Amino acid sequence: MFIRPSSLTVSLVTALSLSLGASGPALAAPVVIAGDPVAPLPTKEGTGLCGAYRASSDALEDFGLLDSTEFVEGVNSFIDAGQPDLVSFVVNTPLDLSNNNDTGLQMSFGDFRDAVAGCPTGGCAFVENDPSSSFGVRLRGYLAVSPEHVDQPLHFGFYADDAVAVVLYDAEQAPYPVVVRPTRLGMPTWRMTNTVTFTREGLYPIEILYVAVVEHSALEMSLLVGEFEDFELGANEAGSVSLAESGFTLVEPASFHQAISGGASLPDEASCTQCSRAFIGQTGNNGCAAGAYCNSAALCAPCAEDAFCGPSCGACTGRTPRCVEVDGTPECVACASDADCREGDVCDPEAHACVAPTEPGAGGAGGGAGGAGAAPEPGPGGEDTGCACRAGTPGRSNGGVALALAGLGIALARRRTRTPARSGAPVERASG
Incomplete structure (x- = not known):
């Protein structure tokens, strides 16, 4: 059985990653996922990431003093401290979220405008969209990596106002920080990219931590396969180029799963519940409802596996x-x-x-x-x-299940007409 890494371990890995950055003090080093996936590719498409939302009454106290080595641990602690009153939701749209504040330079609109049918110009709504609101969001699930993307440079791109961190995990729960951008006084809007190389196909746990501090709120995740010079810059700095114009495309919900068997973590695809990482891989319900356990993405999932x-x-x-x-x-x-x-x-x-x-x-x-x-x-x-x-011991099922390896495991959003449900709508209160 794997050993769950502590938040301190994640912080140390983050510090090392940033210290090895190729250019600039904050640019993280390229990431190579050397560990195994938690499961093979499922035969079904994903249904999107599971989100947990918590409002902040004091953004400076909750987020403003966190540096790059403290951000992941700090935001996780903030979210966990809000249980059991977290608002849970499923992001069943391309990962393009915005409060659509159209004042000033319209920074909340991001790089991908009018990209998702059924959502406003800047993107789909958060749980809370009042410009005076401060809040934290944690998105969890599994990223599907297909055979054609193994040993290929995948550039992960993010547009964020105000702050974001992204961490991938392998089957042993070893953390791989991809980007860590804490809040910065005077520069709230950022573009950042980093290269991730997977050595094996399959499902990998992913966690996205996002912070909004009044006025403009935006979070976009996009991908580019091929050659690109990574950067991390303020949105209005020289050299900070639009990711949409650079060939990046938004990541669709089909790329994200909530259960290792594929798809949603609960029978109702619009519902999900996050659980404590301390309970990952442990037998029993551990804060989840009867018949559910805390899976390797730290989500409550049906107990329908051998383990x-x-x-x-x-x-x-x-x-x-x-x-x-x-x-x-x-x-x-x-x-x-x-x-x-x-x-x-x-x-x-x-x-x-x-x-x-x-x-x-x-x-x-x-x-x-x-x-x-x-x-x-x-x-x-x-x-x-x-x-x-x-x-x-959690692991793969003993049965021989035919895997659908055709098609893209990482489905990139095309600018096609799609009428999704409102991604930021509150669904239920998280119980763990």
């Missing part, structure tokens, strides 16, 4: 090592497919038990007239322990 199965979220072991849905409820069973059975046996699709194949004309897979079939084969643990509630 977390059923209402108690226990590990499937012994003679019932697989987790499948039985009558609408995840349950530990002997097999999910023929690959789970010994050579020569097959998996009865109804009983989810390994049985001898039937002779022609002798009846179904359940064993002919008797219907009982052969007894299940013992699993690795030997004894029939059922859905034991002991700690299991």
Whole structure:
């Protein structure tokens, strides 16, 4: 089982990353994700990141004193301290958020204007859009990395007013800070890019921390594949070029998943709940609702996996090592497919038990007239322990699931007509 890194670990990695920057005191070094993904690519498209929103009554106290090494830990602490009253929401649009404050230089409009059908010129709304409001937002989920983007330079681009940090994680929960831009007095609006290279395809946890300090509020995330000279500059500084005009394209929600099986983390795709990173990978509900656990993206997700199965979220072991849905409820069973059975046996699709194949004309897979079939084969643990509630090791499912590797895992937003739901609309209160 992986060991969850502390906030101090993230801070130290951030400090090292910034110290290795190629140019400028704040420009982070290019990032290489050497660790494994948490899961293979799912067969379905993503449904967007899960957000948690908390208002601030004192932006200077909450955000203004954080430097680059403290920002990730500080904003996470601010968000966590707001539980259980956080407002949860799903960003089911391209990641182009704005309070659309059209005063002055219209800095809240960002680089991508009129880019999302159904949203105002500057982008889709935050939970709160009053220019006098200060707040913090934390977005979590999994980024899908397709085979064609392995060992390729992917330039992550961000437009932010006022501050943003982005951290990727691997299967061991090792942090990889991509950009860290804390608030800066007198320069609230920023453009920044950095190069990320993935060595393997699959799903990687991602966390985006954003801070708004009155007047203009904007957050855009975009990508460019190919050659580009990274920079981090104030929006009005010389050399700070529009990311839209430089060939970057907004990231679509299809690129982001909330569960390792793909798609949303809850049956209602418009709902989601974040959980404490301290509970990642632990057996049990740990602040999530019954039948849910804290997954590797720190989101509450259904207990429908071998390591977390059923209402108690226990590990499937012994003679019932697989987790499948039985009558609408995840349950530990002997097999999910023929690959789970010994050579020569097959998996009865109804009983989810390994049985001898039937002779022609002798009846179904359940064993002919008797219907009982052969007894299940013992699993690795030997004894029939059922859905034991002991700690299991999170990881990939044992079954052979066909992966859809075609198409882009990282779906780049095209300027096409799309009428999304309001991304910043509050959905529910986060419970953990």
